[in-house]
Amino acid sequence: MARHTKVIDVVSDKVNSRRRRSIVVAPDPQVPNRAEPAGLTWDSNLSAHLDRAGKSRMQEAQRCALAIKIGQVQGNYHLQKAVYRQTESASQPSSTVPGLTNGQVSQVQANLTTNPQAAVNTIAKALADKGQVTLSYIEGNTIGYVGDRSRMRPGRYGDTSLTPGTGLPRPCRVIIGPDAVESVSTLYSTIMHEYQHVLQYRTGRTGEEAATELEAYLWEVENLEKTGMWRRVRAMAELPGQLTHWWEELSTNDERERYRTRYKAARETIRRLNERRLEEQSRQQRGRG
Helix, strand or coil: CCCCCEEEEEECCHHHCCCEEEEEECCCCCCCCCCCCCCCCCCHHHHHHHHHHHHCCCCHHHHHHHHHHHHHHHHHHHHHHHHHHHHHHHCCECCCCCCCEHHHHHHHHHHCCCCHHHHHHHHHHHHHHCCCCCHHHEHHHCCEECCCCCCCCCCCCEEEEECCCCCCCCCEEEEECHHHHHCHHHHHHHHHHHHHHHHHHHHCCCCCHHHHHHHHHHHHHHCHHHHCHHHCHHHHHHHHHHHHHHHHHCCCHHHHHHHHHHHHHHHHHHHHHHHHHHHHHHHHHHHHC
């Protein structure tokens, strides 16, 4: 739609004598086409309509009614534009948690303290919609939140176990604890950490705890930018220790050789992103100085 502007002279009521008022109709071509009110469009038909109105010397009340109608159209247009821009922004990847959209991050943040289960559900659904998790692998198709500290002691972010029964594969029970809801990034990373254990149960790779935990922590490090965890000082301080601990717990050289490349790359990723975070903080401090 081409940009155009039409200035309309409107005559007010007789009480205030004659006064000229301008209404500018200037649609934004960047906003998608929208349904327009019947009988009134943004193109030259509007100009022609007003010209005919002037030539036929419409009654003053009719001309005022037409002006009001134009004002309503203009108001609706700006409202639609604002809604469109807000919707467009909500669907864009978040700058802080690029693996989620702005809208999803806002929704999770709103529920972290007041309704943690809803926050978990929002991320789980977002990941399922992108095919990154399969909720049917999880009991009740739901990742649960447990706030009871007797079940989820401090420092334990989540837990995954097989549901009672026999035979494999069968659904896993996944729960998330209070420590995981300290931020959107922490919750996102914890959910995906536990989902690595779900996949291990599905494929029967549950023999050695060190290997299963190392795999889950490697996923977290390899996706630090996607989850936004690289900006979490506490996480970036804890992850190297977790990697080293589980690496050293591997029972055989064959196991170490299997993970050696990923382990070395993960250590380098942490070093690089720590430097990046510190540089970012330094720029922010200089900007405030």
